[in-house]
Amino acid sequence: MAGLSDLELRRELQALGFQPGPITDTTRNVYRNKLRRLRGEVRQRGEERLREEARARGEERLREEARLREEAPLRPRPAASSPRSEPWLSPPASGPAYATSGAYGDIGTSAASWFCQAKQKAALLEVLHELYNFLAIQAGNFECGNPEKLKSKCIPVMEAQEYIANVTGSSSAKFEAALTWILNSNKDVGIWLKGEDPSELVTTVDKVVCLESARPRMGVGCRLSRALLTAVTNVLIFFWCLAFLWGLLILLKYRWRKLEEEEQAMYEMVKKIIDVVQDHYVDWEQDMERYPYVGILHVRDTLIPPQSRRRMKRVWDRAVEFLASNESRIQTESHRVAGEDMLVWRWTKPSSFSDSER
Numbered sequence: 001m002a003g004l005s006d007l008e009l010r011r012e013l014q015a016l017g018f019q020p021g022p023i024t025d026t027t028r029n030v031y032r033n034k035l036r037r038l039r040g041e042v043r044q045r046g047e048e049r050l051r052e053e054a055r056a057r058g059e060e061r062l063r064e065e066a067r068l069r070e071e072a073p074l075r076p077r078p079a080a081s082s083p084r085s086e087p088w089l090s091p092p093a094s095g096p097a098y099a100t101s102g103a104y105g106d107i108g109t110s111a112a113s114w115f116c117q118a119k120q121k122a123a124l125l126e127v128l129h130e131l132y133n134f135l136a137i138q139a140g141n142f143e144c145g146n147p148e149k150l151k152s153k154c155i156p157v158m159e160a161q162e163y164i165a166n167v168t169g170s171s172s173a174k175f176e177a178a179l180t181w182i183l184n185s186n187k188d189v190g191i192w193l194k195g196e197d198p199s200e201l202v203t204t205v206d207k208v209v210c211l212e213s214a215r216p217r218m219g220v221g222c223r224l225s226r227a228l229l230t231a232v233t234n235v236l237i238f239f240w241c242l243a244f245l246w247g248l249l250i251l252l253k254y255r256w257r258k259l260e261e262e263e264q265a266m267y268e269m270v271k272k273i274i275d276v277v278q279d280h281y282v283d284w285e286q287d288m289e290r291y292p293y294v295g296i297l298h299v300r301d302t303l304i305p306p307q308s309r310r311r312m313k314r315v316w317d318r319a320v321e322f323l324a325s326n327e328s329r330i331q332t333e334s335h336r337v338a339g340e341d342m343l344v345w346r347w348t349k350p351s352s353f354s355d356s357e358r
Helices: 006-015 027-074 101-143 157-168 172-184 222-285 296-303 313-325
Strands: 191-194 208-214 293-295 330-337 339-345
Touching: 006 027, 027 101, 027 157, 101 157, 101 172, 101 191, 101 208, 101 222, 157 172, 157 208, 172 191, 222 293, 222 296, 222 313, 222 330, 222 339, 293 296, 293 330, 296 339, 313 330
Parallel strands: none
Antiparallel strands: 191 208, 293 339, 330 339
């Protein structure tokens, strides 16, 4: 059947009484399945007809035998010398051959019941199979460019019911029975039943608004294009992450370099402050300065020009903090200078060069 051309497929369907629509890539498999079912139905009808004919012939034969048995007493008996007797003249046997008519009736009834159940199950599976294929194809088309301009992958229940009725000829009762089976089944059949609120679980058939396939069926070209798009997207994400990490590394290296430069500038500033305070103390010993201490802000204004004080503020603050905690030769004191309290630095000599020993 897979080797049939589109024209042969159309002729086969028309010969079986079905008028197909346009045969395209998306409908070819549907019409092939339809042809397979139609052939099966024709074969099944032929088998049923043969069974009916055989049953009718058997019933006719039984009626003829009963009629002959009823007419047998009215006919003259053959001569006694005749060793042959007609079968219908023999008395009815009391053996099991004639006592099992009731059993045959029970067997026929159970067989008919089993046959009806099997037929109902086959019809239900056919509806589920067609519904699964239809929803999978529609979901695949929606994922692959949406050529049919669908609003969503969730197909309205009336549209799905009309499609199943056109393809299989099933009634709405069979369609509702298929939906009921999906709701009551604990298996994943690949079909989602959704209501007005997609987040709520549907429990009854009357609340079903649309049907969606859990496994969209896409063509090879669509799968390749989606795989290529996914691969390209992942590569781009990888390079973006790599560029971000590279930029972050460059920023961290720049930050570390600035911190090192700032620390080096702080040490340079500490060295200059020590020289200024020490020179001021030496000048005081030579009576060239009035006080042995010098104001901290005066030292800052001496070492940092006005245009650089804002930029060098952090370096200066770190240098002052470093001197307060790590330099024992410079003491921080508070003195009143020009009527205002001011923090000052005083240079202190080692004990061997203190003023008391001079």
